[in-house]
Amino acid sequence: MATIYQVSDLAGVSLATVSRVMNNNAKVSDKTKQKVLDAMKELGYRPNATARSLASNRSDSVGLLVPELHGPFFGQMMGGTESELRDAGKHVIITTGHSDVDKEVDGIEFLLSRNCDALILHVEAVSDEYLIELHKGKVPIVIINRYIEEMADRCITLDNALGGYLITKSVLEKGHREIAYISGPKWKDDSNQRIKGHKKALEEFNVPFNEQLMYQGDFTQTGGCDGLTSLLDAGIPFTALVCGNDEMASGVLATARQKGMDVPKELSVTGFDNIIYASLLFPTLTTIDYPIRQMGHMAAKLVLKEVYDKKKLEIRHQFIPKLVERNSAIIV
Amino acid sequence: MATIYQVSDLAGVSLATVSRVMNNNAKVSDKTKQKVLDAMKELGYRPNATARSLASNRSDSVGLLVPELHGPFFGQMMGGTESELRDAGKHVIITTGHSDVDKEVDGIEFLLSRNCDALILHVEAVSDEYLIELHKGKVPIVIINRYIEEMADRCITLDNALGGYLITKSVLEKGHREIAYISGPKWKDDSNQRIKGHKKALEEFNVPFNEQLMYQGDFTQTGGCDGLTSLLDAGIPFTALVCGNDEMASGVLATARQKGMDVPKELSVTGFDNIIYASLLFPTLTTIDYPIRQMGHMAAKLVLKEVYDKKKLEIRHQFIPKLVERNSAIIV
């Protein structure tokens, strides 16, 4: 691989001049610049990002940590972030945390050790304190999908409580009163916020919350399957089943079909997230739209603004969920 | 951030000794080693990967290029590759190509400029020649989902032709003779291989191939919607519709439902890939299983074997597709 040294040699100028042409951060005459560019082309020169980063302490790349690489949700988020940053000539380094403290910390350290200019984190296991501490360091942090008071200006969140409220309210408005709920893991904040919204809606309609109609799932399809089975086995009747996310709802739909239950006639089912295939399920899923792709975009914009001086970008910190009515929930 | 220098200072040894403790690649007495480790801990030392990589010309990270970050297919592939490499203490740097020559080249150059120890590529737009040329360079390349004779030992592929054959054969065996086909883009190799298999099956059953029952889609849901509409408009009757992939098939199912067609009674539909939600569609989709996650794993293993000297790993270059019969295709 050609180095800047060979380029400078061929062009008959000094190292520094080549560096200046590359970064165009100082005056270089057009004639000299052309000589350098020609030499670069001739040698097929490609700057060594590692050396650059070491010398300049920038890397033109942003670290992105997500729980998982697969799944409809994070794919959208990564896609949004990546496209925004790429348009700005920045690159993204993606790694995973698997919702595990050690792995999340490990991932963050990896990104830091790679000299990322900023970090965009979707972390679930690590503590608020850890993040606040991290935030005090010199690499800017953006948190997605989690709200931390002390660094509110670096958080991009969805109003999960509102979403939880809206979906349950829509079910209540259809006349349901016996409403079961399959939640996400209790230790996840978004999961709890959704439950909070759910309870608020119940309260508003004077429906007492029944702990026995609540099943704690894990946000996966299987969790939905198990949840439905468990709730049915408990023997307490319900006409609607609100799920903490779409993946669990899809599990519920599949299991219900297996058990010969007719959704929505015998049981109304709802989801949360509006993942890409929510409209392809049968019946099509009534859910809450989670604009995760836009949030991914916004996280990137926040980085562009804070780190790369794109001052005019407008940042929106909280996103609003919207009800999407389809066919899986009907009037009782 | 603490540097190796400060660690050596605190431990009262030289730079080199610290470096040796980190990499344990030379004899250091236990006593000295402990002093160094203590000093590291005290300073919260974290090695600077950039400097390391510049000095050693290794990076302990593998570049991964995929067309898109979202979508059920690539998510699985990335997940497989990442988990395998991570278990081996290696990291993955992911970037995208968007099936566009310039972007793919740009992505590859980015990965090269980051000093990746190897590249795993799922590229579609770049030419074979380009890849062969790349392969001659000093960074090892693994190609996933594309077969190139000249670098066959670096390709991990699925027998797409066999898959195409199997799915069409299964439809033929159900008695269908008027079979429409929605293909992927003509310029994608896997797309063509699937068509090839399709034709072979037709031939075997003495069913003439009818160009008018062929629609070229783009592997997206929308492509499936448009395809069905277009084929119906053409007015040539067909009892089965074979789709080049599951996403298009899901579009077909949705459109068919909209048009009031009963799948599978009026029309049998099949997909290809067996994406995560194929079993959640209604009707559940008969398709070809594409073990993309395992292939992602295998690509990682190939890298581990070739680059990181894990000699005993067994590599499998070609994967075999399997028919998955569900409810979207029935006897005519």
Next chain:
DNA sequence: TTAACATAGTTAAGCGTTAAACTGATGAAA
């Protein structure tokens, strides 16, 4: 006693850039 040889550690030269400090030439103002 000494040569031969490990062993444990140090020194210093890179790796490919950036960027601060410097040089020399040109030209305009005093």
Next chain:
DNA sequence: TTTCATCAGTTTAACGCTTAACTATGTTAA
């Protein structure tokens, strides 16, 4: 004509680490 900026380039010291070459200090065996 001198002075002082300005401009276009150069020199050189980092950046934080690895590693080849070297030194010092035993240890062993003849």
